[in-house]
Amino acid sequence: MSIGETIRNSQIWRSIFRHPAPTDRRNRAVVVLTNFFLHLHPVSAKKGGIELSYTWCMGGVTFFLFLVEALTGVLLMFYYRPTLEWAFTDIRALRDVTTLGIMREIHRWGAHAMVITVWLHMYRVFLTGSYKPPREFNWVIGVILLVLTLLLSFTGYLLPWDQLAIWAITVGSNMARAHPFLGHEGPGFQLLNVGGYDLITNASDARFLLLGARNVGEETLNRFYILHCVAVPIVISLLIAIHFWRVRKDGGISQPL
Amino acid sequence: MHSHPDLTHGVIHGLGWLYSLLLLANVGWTLRSYKRDGEFESVLGFQHIPKATVWAFYSAFLLLLAVTHLTSSSDPSQFLIRLPDWFKTIVDYIFSDARIYFGLSMVAFVAMLWKRDYLSTDTVGWVIFNMACLFLAISLTDYDFRQIVGKPDNVPIVGMLFLVGYFTWLYFKKAGDNDRRIAEGRPLAEKELKDEVLVWPDLVYSEMVCMLLLSALLIVWGVLLQAPLEEPGSAVKTPNPSKAPWYFLGLQEMLVYFDPWLAGIVLPLMIMQGLMAIPYIDFNKKGNGYYCYNDRKFSVITFLLGFLPLWVGMIVLGTFVRGPNWNMFGLYEFWDVHKLEVLNNVNLSEYFWVRWLGMPLPSVNSAAPFWEQALQIFKREGLGILLTLGYLMILPHLMALTVLRKFYIRMGVIRYMVLANLILFMALLPIKMVLRWAFSLKYIVAIPEWFFNI
Numbered sequence: 001m002s003i004g005e006t007i008r009n010s011q012i013w014r015s016i017f018r019h020p021a022p023t024d025r026r027n028r029a030v031v032v033l034t035n036f037f038l039h040l041h042p043v044s045a046k047k048g049g050i051e052l053s054y055t056w057c058m059g060g061v062t063f064f065l066f067l068v069e070a071l072t073g074v075l076l077m078f079y080y081r082p083t084l085e086w087a088f089t090d091i092r093a094l095r096d097v098t099t100l101g102i103m104r105e106i107h108r109w110g111a112h113a114m115v116i117t118v119w120l121h122m123y124r125v126f127l128t129g130s131y132k133p134p135r136e137f138n139w140v141i142g143v144i145l146l147v148l149t150l151l152l153s154f155t156g157y158l159l160p161w162d163q164l165a166i167w168a169i170t171v172g173s174n175m176a177r178a179h180p181f182l183g184h185e186g187p188g189f190q191l192l193n194v195g196g197y198d199l200i201t202n203a204s205d206a207r208f209l210l211l212g213a214r215n216v217g218e219e220t221l222n223r224f225y226i227l228h229c230v231a232v233p234i235v236i237s238l239l240i241a242i243h244f245w246r247v248r249k250d251g252g253i254s255q256p257l
Numbered sequence: 258m259h260s261h262p263d264l265t266h267g268v269i270h271g272l273g274w275l276y277s278l279l280l281l282a283n284v285g286w287t288l289r290s291y292k293r294d295g296e297f298e299s300v301l302g303f304q305h306i307p308k309a310t311v312w313a314f315y316s317a318f319l320l321l322l323a324v325t326h327l328t329s330s331s332d333p334s335q336f337l338i339r340l341p342d343w344f345k346t347i348v349d350y351i352f353s354d355a356r357i358y359f360g361l362s363m364v365a366f367v368a369m370l371w372k373r374d375y376l377s378t379d380t381v382g383w384v385i386f387n388m389a390c391l392f393l394a395i396s397l398t399d400y401d402f403r404q405i406v407g408k409p410d411n412v413p414i415v416g417m418l419f420l421v422g423y424f425t426w427l428y429f430k431k432a433g434d435n436d437r438r439i440a441e442g443r444p445l446a447e448k449e450l451k452d453e454v455l456v457w458p459d460l461v462y463s464e465m466v467c468m469l470l471l472s473a474l475l476i477v478w479g480v481l482l483q484a485p486l487e488e489p490g491s492a493v494k495t496p497n498p499s500k501a502p503w504y505f506l507g508l509q510e511m512l513v514y515f516d517p518w519l520a521g522i523v524l525p526l527m528i529m530q531g532l533m534a535i536p537y538i539d540f541n542k543k544g545n546g547y548y549c550y551n552d553r554k555f556s557v558i559t560f561l562l563g564f565l566p567l568w569v570g571m572i573v574l575g576t577f578v579r580g581p582n583w584n585m586f587g588l589y590e591f592w593d594v595h596k597l598e599v600l601n602n603v604n605l606s607e608y609f610w611v612r613w614l615g616m617p618l619p620s621v622n623s624a625a626p627f628w629e630q631a632l633q634i635f636k637r638e639g640l641g642i643l644l645t646l647g648y649l650m651i652l653p654h655l656m657a658l659t660v661l662r663k664f665y666i667r668m669g670v671i672r673y674m675v676l677a678n679l680i681l682f683m684a685l686l687p688i689k690m691v692l693r694w695a696f697s698l699k700y701i702v703a704i705p706e707w708f709f710n711i
Contacts, residue, residue: 053431
């Protein structure tokens with residue numbers, strides 16, 4: 001018996017992998033069915049549906065980039081402190097002195113790439129008409145995932161706390177000030193008042209909700225940090241799970257009827 | 258020594274490597290062409306010349322370029338291969354005028370749809386790719402171009418342009434193939450691959466290869482290009498221009514034509530709702546699960562129009578062209594803070610009262626009770642308000658009776674109304690642009706008293 005076979009036949013190996021090596025047809029099906037990570041897939045698929053020139057692999061690439069972001073993000077969280085005192089210096093130290101500071105580069109480039117691949121995935125799904133029945137609702141979930149991806153990127157943009165960061169967020173969040181009814185410079189906010197006092201002011205409007213303050217400041221950094229590292233990732237993970245589940249339940253990767 | 262040198266040793270050598278990569282790709286292409294493309298029957302009296310000869314000559318030219326750049330050691334300011342000034346002038350002229358920029362992008366869009374079969378052949382695709390690479394390479398010899406395109410956060414956008422271009426090309430290639438199959442009564446390309454295969458190994462292996470390649474790409478990218486880190490954030494030093502993150506620059510561009518409540522809130526919400534509504538308003542049963550164009554022209558053209566010129570095109574504009582004071586600058590133009598642009602935009606109400614009727618603008622007494630104010634405002638802005646209401650509430654009905662009659666009959670009232678309103682909202686942007694360029698129109702309805710300007 002070779003060493004490989006000895007390992008494969010050991011109790012430890014067999015307790016982890018509940019199937020024999022995928023060397024024949026039966027076991028190749030079994031491995032996909034019984035492995036947690038592989039069971040996202042069906043056992044078999046139409047050749048045309050998994051063709052690279054058909055799917056462009058953009059959904060898969062987006063998911064992989066999400067995993068890269070999660071991994072590098074967690075590593076960065078060990079290092080980075082979201083306070084006015086430390087935020088910028090920690091990022092600068094990541095660039096200049098920290099071992100594996102390249103995690104920040106990978107995190108940032110991965111984030112830009114993820115925004116692009118989400119768009120391209122959507123582009124492909126549209127151009128193959130894959131949103132048509134029975135996949136209508138999964139397209140809707142996809143649109144929400146697109147928005148959440150942008151939100152993830154937007155909240156992360158602030159964290160380095162350099163000029164680029166705070167002014168991009170200032171420009172972006174100024175829009176909320178003009179929210180109809182809910183922004184203190186938006187149309188109709190005057191209608192929401194009690195006894196002559198405006199309910200919507202610069203300390204209670206949509207922008208204040210987003211920033212946690214009247215201007216981009218320490219409260220904003222804290223708010224965006226939690227949104228970026230905890231709140232949005234939880235929601236997006238749940239929706240990704242539903243998105244994948246629906247792909248399977250709606251009949252797998254789309255193909256001509 | 259010039260403080261903003263167009264060329265340095267580093268740039269010249271970098272370009273040498275870029276040309277080398279392009280050369281490598283073209284050597285591969287020449288071999289492919291030799292195997293597949295056949296021969297010219299006769300060229301200048303020579304018989305049976307392989308078509309690949311053209312590519313071989315081009316590759317030799319690239320080799321020459323690469324070697325010249327890589328071995329250059331003389332004074333960079335004397336280096337001859339650089340962008341000619343007349344070319345810069347033309348490109349700057351196109352890019353620094355919104356009318357020409359959008360006009361040409363619409364022409365390009367229509368040409369793309371019209372000549373799609375020609376453009377989606379392999380050879381034409383490769384020619385376009387090479388032209389884009391050469392344009393990028395030769396443009397990098399310009400200092401100002403490098404400042405914009407070389408900004409770390411802008412590098413992914415250049416990559417995105419190549420990807421969007423490639424996938425659009427691929428779409429038209431596959432759609433054209435299927436369109437011909439349908440016309441000839443042959444089965445779809447996708448149907449010819451309907452055999453079931455096991456996911457292990459046919460899918461999981463390609464997934465793994467993808468993951469490895471991507472990981473390698475991210476690491477190389479991370480090593481070669483440092484993530485941006487500017488000066489520490491300061492609430493008192495406002496940069497000029499202040500830009501939102503690049504993926505929102507299309508929205509920021511809309512601020513030129515609309516107030517923030519529309520450009521920043523209502524229109525983005527409409528985009529999201531519109532995207533979500535697509536599966537419920539597209540009643541066309543054809544084109545489900547395969548690439549095609551002829552079977553669903555309306556939906557494809559609408560989506561391409563929204564994605565290519567109106568989304569990606571506006572991001573390009575916002576990123577590479579908008580400079581200080583949100584003025585437009587040519588790709589090779591210095592971002593001069595003092596560049597002046599005359600802005601004398603006029604509201605519709607002023608056109609109506611002052612210019613056409615020759616009367617002063619009706620005044621609004623801010624101390625008067627609400628209803629009295631509202632009446633005064635309505636008098637001043639009545640024309641714009643009626644036009645807007647007509648656009649959103651009457652036009653859909655007129656379209657239902659005329660151009661969109663077939664849609665209305667097949668979709669029913671609710672779905673039709675959703676579709677009509679989405680299209681009208683999407684059209685708002687081009688309409689406002691054209692009005693601005695043609696008549697310097699600022700607002701159709703201007704009620705600054707209530708922060709309500711359209």
